[in-house]
Amino acid sequence: MKRDRLLSLAPFVGLALVILLIPLPLTVKPVTHVVTMTADQFAFDPPVLRVNYGDRVRLTLQATDVVHGFYLDGYGIETRVEPGISQQIEFVADQIGKYRFRCSVSCGTLHPFMIGELVVNPNLTFARAVGLTAVILAGTLFYLRRFPPREPREHTTA
Amino acid sequence: MGYRFELTRSKWLKALLKSRVFQPALMLVTLFFFVVAILAGFFGTPAGSHNFGIIFVWIVWWALLIIVLVPFFGRMWCTICPIPGPGEWLQRRGIIQRTPGRPRSLRWRWPRRLRNIWLQNFGFLAVAIFSTVILTRPGVTAWLLLGMMLLGVTLSIFYENRVFCRYVCPVGGFIGLYSLTSSTELRVKDVQVCREHTTKDCVIGTEHSYGCPWMVFPGNLERNTYCGLCTECLKACPKDNVALNLRPFGTDLLVAKGRSLDEAYKALIMLACALLYSGVLLGPWGWVKDWANMATLPQWAAYAAGFLAINLLVVPGLFWLTTAVARRVGQIQLPVKRLFIDYAYSLVPMGLIGWIAFSFSFVFVNGSYAVSVLSDPFGWGWDLLGTRSVPWTPLLPGLVAALQVALLLVGLVFSSIIAYRIARQHTRTDVQAWHSTLPVSAFLAGVTLVFMRLYLG
Ligand code: SF4
Ligand code: SF4
Ligand SMILES: [Cu+2]
Numbered sequence: 001m002k003r004d005r006l007l008s009l010a011p012f013v014g015l016a017l018v019i020l021l022i023p024l025p026l027t028v029k030p031v032t033h034v035v036t037m038t039a040d041q042f043a044f045d046p047p048v049l050r051v052n053y054g055d056r057v058r059l060t061l062q063a064t065d066v067v068h069g070f071y072l073d074g075y076g077i078e079t080r081v082e083p084g085i086s087q088q089i090e091f092v093a094d095q096i097g098k099y100r101f102r103c104s105v106s107c108g109t110l111h112p113f114m115i116g117e118l119v120v121n122p123n124l125t126f127a128r129a130v131g132l133t134a135v136i137l138a139g140t141l142f143y144l145r146r147f148p149p150r151e152p153r154e155h156t157t158a
Numbered sequence: 159m160g161y162r163f164e165l166t167r168s169k170w171l172k173a174l175l176k177s178r179v180f181q182p183a184l185m186l187v188t189l190f191f192f193v194v195a196i197l198a199g200f201f202g203t204p205a206g207s208h209n210f211g212i213i214f215v216w217i218v219w220w221a222l223l224i225i226v227l228v229p230f231f232g233r234m235w236c237t238i239c240p241i242p243g244p245g246e247w248l249q250r251r252g253i254i255q256r257t258p259g260r261p262r263s264l265r266w267r268w269p270r271r272l273r274n275i276w277l278q279n280f281g282f283l284a285v286a287i288f289s290t291v292i293l294t295r296p297g298v299t300a301w302l303l304l305g306m307m308l309l310g311v312t313l314s315i316f317y318e319n320r321v322f323c324r325y326v327c328p329v330g331g332f333i334g335l336y337s338l339t340s341s342t343e344l345r346v347k348d349v350q351v352c353r354e355h356t357t358k359d360c361v362i363g364t365e366h367s368y369g370c371p372w373m374v375f376p377g378n379l380e381r382n383t384y385c386g387l388c389t390e391c392l393k394a395c396p397k398d399n400v401a402l403n404l405r406p407f408g409t410d411l412l413v414a415k416g417r418s419l420d421e422a423y424k425a426l427i428m429l430a431c432a433l434l435y436s437g438v439l440l441g442p443w444g445w446v447k448d449w450a451n452m453a454t455l456p457q458w459a460a461y462a463a464g465f466l467a468i469n470l471l472v473v474p475g476l477f478w479l480t481t482a483v484a485r486r487v488g489q490i491q492l493p494v495k496r497l498f499i500d501y502a503y504s505l506v507p508m509g510l511i512g513w514i515a516f517s518f519s520f521v522f523v524n525g526s527y528a529v530s531v532l533s534d535p536f537g538w539g540w541d542l543l544g545t546r547s548v549p550w551t552p553l554l555p556g557l558v559a560a561l562q563v564a565l566l567l568v569g570l571v572f573s574s575i576i577a578y579r580i581a582r583q584h585t586r587t588d589v590q591a592w593h594s595t596l597p598v599s600a601f602l603a604g605v606t607l608v609f610m611r612l613y614l615g
Binding site for chain 2: 042043044045047048071073074095097098099100102104106109110111112113115116117123125126129130132133134136137140141144145148149151
């Protein structure tokens with residue numbers, strides 16, 4: 001009985017695994033992005049960088065008011081930017097998905113929330129999350145339809 | 159109903175809970191840190207990341223509360239919370255021993271219209287529209303903490319019991335609601351025993367315990383919401399009829415008795431705030447942060463108006479439409495309002511998990527500040543434990559997104575199941591219940607996708 005119930009979910013589990021594991025070709029031709037990014041209390045400009053997998057990113061960082069920092073999640077890149085002295089950073093976008101970059105030098109009240117985003121497309125992480133959401137919800141609803149709980153219906157209706 | 163494991167069968171745990179020292183001792187510990195947080199706020203460095211007040215309140219306490227205490231232990235924070243301490247001790251004229259007689263206060267009557275959590279809803283929103291300022295200014299945080307404590311003391315002079323906790327505390331409001339999902343409960347073992355026990359020691363108090371300060375009768379507790387786990391009734395009950403149990407998550411969400419519009423709104427407000435904070439604080443939009451941070455007053459006013467509109471009109475409006483559709487496809491005869499209230503409880507797991515996911519974003523990233531602040535709570539250059547110069551080290555920055563996805567999916571499944579089981583309380587057949595669940599699940603899926611878009615899209 002219990003086994004039947006679990007087995008009935010097998011197709012959904014299979015689909016979920018496919019969504020999670022299927023390797024998709026990342027075939028866009030790499031280019032180089034040359035971007036000048038300013039940091040001032042409490043935002044980066046441009047706030048969002050969108051690049052493709054394999055692209056090279058050449059960032060020139062400039063602080064316009066006080067000392068700021070630049071720390072890129074997942075890439076482990078960190079640097080300090082003093083006003084008037086621009087900093088060069090170069091990296092290859094070799095991890096897909098969204099990574100936040102944040103100020104890493106205490107620069108004032110909103111410092112912990114001084115955050116920008118690097119989105120490396122194709123953003124398969126997000127696509128997989130969305131696919132997983134659909135499959136898991138479908139699986140849940142299917143299961144509830146097939147095997148309603150056996151608890152008594154305690155009516156609140158008249 | 160469902161699986162229970164009585165924790166108080168453990169002798170030492172029971173002895174601990176029954177001891178008059180245990181709970182005030184913990185309160186005194188948290189009170190110490192509370193006072194340090196206030197002092198650091200007033201006299202320490204204004205740089206939030208190096209101030210004990212900011213780091214220990216908004217990162218350490220917050221993470222502990224929302225990731226550990228509420229999901230697993232329900233209102234347990236309220237057992238040890240320092241805020242009502244001074245007021246309660248004043249009423250009791252003592253801290254540890256039971257002082258004879260009824261606790262003192264002017265015994266005003268709390269207005270009937272306020273015997274709900276609307277004040278807590280609006281109090282939470284009032285704090286929320288200032289949150290960007292509060293979270294980043296140690297001085298403002300200190301005023302908030304001090305203000306809450308003073309309000310607690312003031313109310314305890316005029317009213318009996320923990321009126322502040324029960325009806326006013328903006329934190330208590332959501333702890334209570336989210337405790338419906340938690341895996342621990344305080345309940346009586348046998349309801350019949352309570353019915354036949356005419357002296358009701360848990361309500362009146364005994365010579366070594368106080369009557370329930372939360373104005374609850376443990377004998378008919380069916381939900382965690384308003385029991386502050388203060389342990390007084392465990393000490394009072396001469397029949398040894400009060401127990402602390404482990405139980406399945408989400409049990410109380412299915413209890414129809416006690417559902418109300420104020421709680422439903424709390425569920426919607428909390429969900430909306432988790433989404434809004436994720437966008438405002440963690441998003442890349444500098445201008446929103448500036449507005450929230452009171453760059454200019456009109457900008458802040460616009461931000462606050464938008465924030466309130468989303469909380470009080472937009473999200474509840476969308477949910478109202480959802481429940482109207484759910485009513486129709488499920489052929490349910492109840493008024494939409496009734497259904498709106500009931501289905502709102504299915505948002506509770508999603509909301510709690512949304513808050514946990516949101517908290518993951520900054521707890522791992524900024525948790526390391528706590529280590530250095532512990533050595534230098536005021537930012538004056540102290541080095542109490544030799545950890546002052548531990549640098550800011552974000553933890554697991556590559557893994558947080560995956561954890562958030564996993565959490566959100568658990569929330570979606572959990573909430574959908576609860577929605578279906580609530581639907582079954584209103585329909586004649588399982589098929590109708592299932593149909594009625596579909597719009598609610600779609601709403602929940604929408605919420606999940608917005609969270610995902612903000613975190614990794
Ligand atoms: S309701 Fe608020 S003040 Fe009262 S114990 Fe709980 S958190 Fe503390
Ligand atoms: S029911 Fe018991 S534990 Fe809960 S608040 Fe009342 S006295 Fe305290
Ligand atoms: Cu900065």
